[in-house]
Amino acid sequence: MLTLRAPDGRYLSVADDGRVRASADQPGGWVVQETFRLEPHGNGHLLKHLGTGRHVCVSADGVKVADEDPEVFELVVAERGEEAVARAAARADVVVVVAGNDPHINGRETEDRTTLRLPGHQERLLRAARAANPATVLALVSAYPYAVDPADLPAMLWTAHGGQAAGTALARVLAGDVSPAGRLPQTWYADDADLPGLLDYDVIGSRQTYLYFEGTPLFPFGHGLSFTSFAYDGLTARVADGSVHVSFTVTNTGDVTADEVAQLYTRAVDPTVPRPRRELLDHRRVTLAPGAATELAFQVPLSAFEFWDVAQDRWRLEPGTHELLAGASSEDVRLRTTVTLDGEPALPRPVVARGLAAAGFDEQSGIEIVDRTKVSGDAVTPTGGATGELVYRRCDFGRGIAEVTVEVAGEGTVELSLDGGPALAVLSTATPTSGPYDYVSLSASVTAAGVHDVHLRLRGPLRLAHVGFSG
Numbered sequence: 051m052l053t054l055r056a057p058d059g060r061y062l063s064v065a066d067d068g069r070v071r072a073s074a075d076q077p078g079g080w081v082v083q084e085t086f087r088l089e090p091h092g093n094g095h096l097l098k099h100l101g102t103g104r105h106v107c108v109s110a111d112g113v114k115v116a117d118e119d120p121e122v123f124e125l126v127v128a129e130r131g132e133e134a135v136a137r138a139a140a141r142a143d144v145v146v147v148v149a150g151n152d153p154h155i156n157g158r159e160t161e162d163r164t165t166l167r168l169p170g171h172q173e174r175l176l177r178a179a180r181a182a183n184p185a186t187v188l189a190l191v192s193a194y195p196y197a198v199d200p201a202d203l204p205a206m207l208w209t210a211h212g213g214q215a216a217g218t219a220l221a222r223v224l225a226g227d228v229s230p231a232g233r234l235p236q237t238w239y240a241d242d243a244d245l246p247g248l249l250d251y252d253v254i255g256s257r258q259t260y261l262y263f264e265g266t267p268l269f270p271f272g273h274g275l276s277f278t279s280f281a282y283d284g285l286t287a288r289v290a291d292g293s294v295h296v297s298f299t300v301t302n303t304g305d306v307t308a309d310e311v312a313q314l315y316t317r318a319v320d321p322t323v324p325r326p327r328r329e330l331l332d333h334r335r336v337t338l339a340p341g342a343a344t345e346l347a348f349q350v351p352l353s354a355f356e357f358w359d360v361a362q363d364r365w366r367l368e369p370g371t372h373e374l375l376a377g378a379s380s381e382d383v384r385l386r387t388t389v390t391l392d393g394e395p396a397l398p399r400p401v402v403a404r405g406l407a408a409a410g411f412d413e414q415s416g417i418e419i420v421d422r423t424k425v426s427g428d429a430v431t432p433t434g435g436a437t438g439e440l441v442y443r444r445c446d447f448g449r450g451i452a453e454v455t456v457e458v459a460g461e462g463t464v465e466l467s468l469d470g471g472p473a474l475a476v477l478s479t480a481t482p483t484s485g486p487y488d489y490v491s492l493s494a495s496v497t498a499a500g501v502h503d504v505h506l507r508l509r510g511p512l513r514l515a516h517v518g519f520s521g
Contacts, residue, residue, distance in 0.1 A: 051085050051086075051087055051100065051155070051169075052085065052086045052087060052088065053077060053084055053085060053086070053155075054084075054086060055072070056072035058072070060072040060073060060074060060075065061073075061074040061075070061076065061077060061084040062074075062084065062086075063083045063084045064083045064084075064099050064101060064102060064115055065083075067114075068102075068104075068114045068115050068116065069112060069113070069114050070099075070106060070112075070113040070114060070115065076154055077152065077154045077155050078154040080160065081101050081160070082100070082101055082154070082155055083099075083101045084101075084155075085099075085100045085101065085155060086098060086099055086100060086106070087100060088123075088125065091120075091122055092122065093122075093124075094122040094123055094124050094125070095122070095123050095124075095125050096120050096121070096122065096123070097120075097121070097123055099115045102115050104116055104117055105120030105121070106120065106121055107119050107120055107121050108121040131171065131174070131175055132174045132175055132177070132178035133178070135147075135175050135178045135179050135182075136178040136179065136181065136182040137182075139178070139179040139182035139183040139186065140182040140183060142183060142185075143185065144183075144185045144186075144187070145179045145182075145183045145185060145186040145187070146186075146187055146188075146189055146224060147175060147176050147179050147186060147187070147188050147189070148189045148191060149168055149172045149175075149176065149188060149189070149190055149191075149192075150190050150191040150192035150196075151191075151192045151193055151194070153193050153211050156193070157192070157193025157194055162248060163194070165197075165242055166195065166196055166197035166239060166241070166242055166245070167196065167197055167242075168196050168198060176188060180202055180203065184204075185204065186203065186204070187203060187204055187205040187206065187207070187224070188200075188203055188205075188206045188207070189206075189207045189208075189209070189220060189224070190206065190207070190208040190209070191208075191209055191210075191211060191216075191220075192208070192210070192211075193210065193211060195234075195236060195237075195238040195239065195268075195269075196238075197238075197239060197240055197241055197242070197268060198268075199240075199268075200268075207220070207223060207224065207230065208232075208234075209232065226277065229276040229277040229278060229306055229307070229308035229309065230274065230275070230276055230277075231274065231276060231308065231309035231310070231311060231335065232274050233272050233273065233274040233311045233313075233333075233379070234269055234270070234271060234272060234273045234274060234379075235271070236259075236260075236271060237259060237260045237263055237267050237269075237270060237271045238267055238268040238269040238270075238273075239263075239265075239267055239268060240265075240266065240267060240268040244263070244265050244267075245258075246258060247418075247433075249418055249420075250418065251418070251419040252414060252417070252418075252419060254324050255413070255414055259271070260272075260327075260328070260380045261326035261327065261328070261329060262324075262326060262327060263327075264327070267381070270379050270380045270381035270382070271330075271379065271380040272311075272313050272330070272333075272378070272379035272380045272382075273378075273379040273380075273381070273382070274311065274378075274379070276306075276308040276309070276310070277304070277306045277308060278302055278303070278304025278305065278306040278307075278308045278340070279302075279303045279304045280300055280301065280302055280303060280304075280310045280338070280378065281300070281301045281303045281384075282298055282299070282300055282301075282312070282376055282377065282378075282384035282385050283298065283299045283301070283385070284297070284298050284299045284345075284385075285297075285298040285374070285376050285385035285386070285387050286298070286387070287374050287387050287388075287389050288389070289352075289389055289390075289391065292351060292352055293349045293350055293351050293352060294349075294350045294352065294355075294374070294389055294391075295347070295348070295349055295350075296314060296347070296348040296349075296350060296374060296376075297345055297346065297347045297348070298312075298345070298346060298376050298385055299343055299344065299345045299346070300312050300336060300338070300343065300344055300346060301338070301341075301342070301343035302338035302339060302340055302341060302342050302343070303341075304340060305340050306340065307337065307338070307339045307340065308337070308338065309335055309336065309337050309338075310335070310336055310338060310378070311333055311334070311335045311378070312333060312334050312335075312336065312346055312376065312377075312378070313330060313332075313333045313376070313377060313378065313379065313380070314330070314331045314332045314333065314348055314350070314374065314375070314376055315328040315329060315330055315331060315374070315375040315376075315377075315380060315383070316328065316329055316331050316354075316355060316372050316373065316374055316375070317329065317372070317373050317375070318355075318368060318370065318371075318372055318373075319370065319371040319372065319373055319388065320370055320371065321368060321370075322368065322396045323357075323359075323396070323412070325357060325368075328375060328380055328383075330380070331348070331350050331354050331374075332348045332350060332354075334346050334348070352367060352391065353365070353367075355367055355368075355372055355391060359396075360407075360410035360411070360412070361396070361397065361398070361399045361410075361412075361443070361444065362397060362399075362400075363404065363407070363410070366393070366394050367391060367392075367393035367394060368391075368393050368394070368395075368396070369391060369392055369393035369394070369395060370390065370391065370393075371388050371389070371390050372388065372389055372390075372391055373386060373387070373388050374386065374387050374388065374389065396444075398444040398445065398446035398501045399442060399443075399444060399445045399446060400446055401442075401445045401446060401447060401504070401517075401519050402446070402447060402448050402451060402519055402520075402521070405516055405517055405518035405519060406442050406445070406504065406516065406517040406518075407428070407515075407516060408428070408429055408430045408440070408514040408515050408516060408517065409428035409429065409430055410442070411430070411440045411441060411442055412441050412442055412443045413440070413441040413443075414430070414438065414439065414440050414441070415438060415439045416432055416433050416436065416437060416438035416439065417430050417431070417432060417433065417438035417439070417440060417508070418430065418431055418432075418433050418438075420486075420513060422487075422513075422515050423487050424487060427515070428515075429459075429513040429514060429515040430508070430513070430514050431460070431508070431511070431512060431513045431514070432462075432508045432509065432510065432511075432512065435462075435510055435511035435512075436509075437507065437508065437509050438507070438508045439505065439506065439507050439508070440505070440506040440507075440508070441503060441504070441505055441506075442503065442504040442506075443503050444501055444503065445501065445502055445503065445504045446500075446501050447498045447499050447500060447501070447502065447519065448499065448500075449499060449521075450497065450498065450499035450521060451496070451497070451498055451499070451519040451520060451521050452495060452496070452497055452520070452521050453493055453494070453495055453496065453519070453520045453521075454466055454475050454477070454493065454494055454496045454517065454518070454519055455491055455492065455493045455517070455518040455519075455520070456477050456491070456492050456493075456514060456516070456517050456518075457489050457490075457491055457514070457515045457516040457517075457518075458477075458479060458483075458489060458490060458492060458512055458513060458514050458515070459483045459485070459486055459487060459488055459489045459490070459512070459513040459515070460479070460482060460483060460486055460510070460511045460512045460513050461479050461481075461482035461483070461510055461511055461512060462478070462479065462508060462509050462510025462511060462512030463476060463477065463478040463479075463508070463509045463510060463512070464476075464477045464478075464492070464506060464507070464508055464512070464514060465477075465506065465507040465508075465509075466494075466496060466504065466505070466506055466517075467504075467505045467507075468498060468502040468503065468504060468505070469502050469503050469505075470503070470505055473507075474496045474497075474498075475494040475495070475496040476494070477492040477493070477494050478492070479492070479512070486513055489513075489515060498519075504517075
């Protein structure tokens with residue numbers, strides 16, 4: 051992706067009339083009109099405008115984008131950026147490579163990335179600087195994480211996009227005038243292979259985010275270093291007055307006044323359903339001089355230990371042992387203790403009264419969560435319109451049911467079975483519905499009583515929103 055600038059600094063932009071003019075102070079707009087891509091063509095290159103998908107044409111009446119007669123450009127490289135960087139880096143005492151993304155172009159609602167890696171030209175510049183001068187540090191200014199291996203770098207600093215003082219703030223941190231105290235608000239994955247499919251919203255099933263990810267992240271949620279070190283000690287916890295009261299001491303064991311962001315996490319020790327590996331309860335930022343210590347106290351309401359019970363369609367506090375973890379990030383845990391909480395035991399799903407919300411499954415295979423309507427709600431569909439399976443554990447049919455009804459859109463089949471046995475009902479759309487949000491109800495006879503696991507198999511480009519049972 052390229053942006054092109056005129057000598058006066060303005061960006062080349064494509065107007066509504068298709069003309070290419072140096073008229074933009076910066077890239078932007080709902081559809082960015084200032085980005086281009088060079089495409090090899092014969093002995094030259096075509097220049098494609100990404101906003102319209104058309105190529106640049108040069109004619110007697112000016113430069114424009116059009117579907118026909120594209121101009122073939124000769125690419126002349128006056129100097130490669132990595133060569134210039136290597137030459138400058140070799141003469142420098144210290145090198146700061148600033149990389150990242152422009153939020154006016156990337157990191158937007160309309161743009162998805164295909165990789166976590168830095169853009170190729172930024173990687174080449176970083177490698178060139180590092181090869182020419184080992185004292186090379188990386189400053190990332192970005193709207194999202196990157197998979198950048200810091201092994202060969204003395205230091206790496208990340209910041210989100212700031213305001214007018216961002217450059218000064220960055221310089222003060224790099225110069226050591228201020229100790230950094232930012233903490234990552236998301237997991238930084240080491241490789242694209244750590245990520246699920248782009249449209250996979252099943253956070254639990256695909257083990258996404260710091261809550262469920264079981265691999266080794268590049269940098270974990272909550273990570274952040276400073277120019278000093280901190281020690282944690284004396285973790286205590288007690289349950290009283292509808293809250294868990296937690297305290298511990300943090301001490302600055304280094305030589306620099308700095309801020310620490312102490313973090314408190316929890317996890318259910320023996321849950322009846324899949325629960326997070328750990329979950330942030332609270333955090334506290336404190337400033338400590340060298341050798342200074344402070345006791346941090348947290349009053350965590352019991353509601354913070356609740357989870358959304360898909361079986362009951364409400365929040366529920368599970369009884370039993372909960373571990374408390376204090377530390378400097380979600381993976382840098384320094385102290386642990388446990389508390390025992392009273393709560394509500396797990397109950398079967400009341401499917402006769404409420405049915406099954408399709409997206410409230412316990413397990414799935416080959417399923418995507420999709421929008422039920424254009425404005426609200428969830429539905430499920432087989433990935434790629436193929437075949438997918440859903441499992442809903444411990445469904446209570448009471449004294450018995452005689453009919454199942456599914457709310458579906460699209461075209462395909464729903465098969466119902468109990469406890470992994472043979473299909474008891476097969477419901478198919480006779481003809482496709484008029485659109486993915488146009489739902490119809492299909493019914494079939496089926497008999498069941500008591501508590502069973504419900505298995506649904508979906509075939510074809512079908513959206514399932516709800517399953518109901520009646521006697």
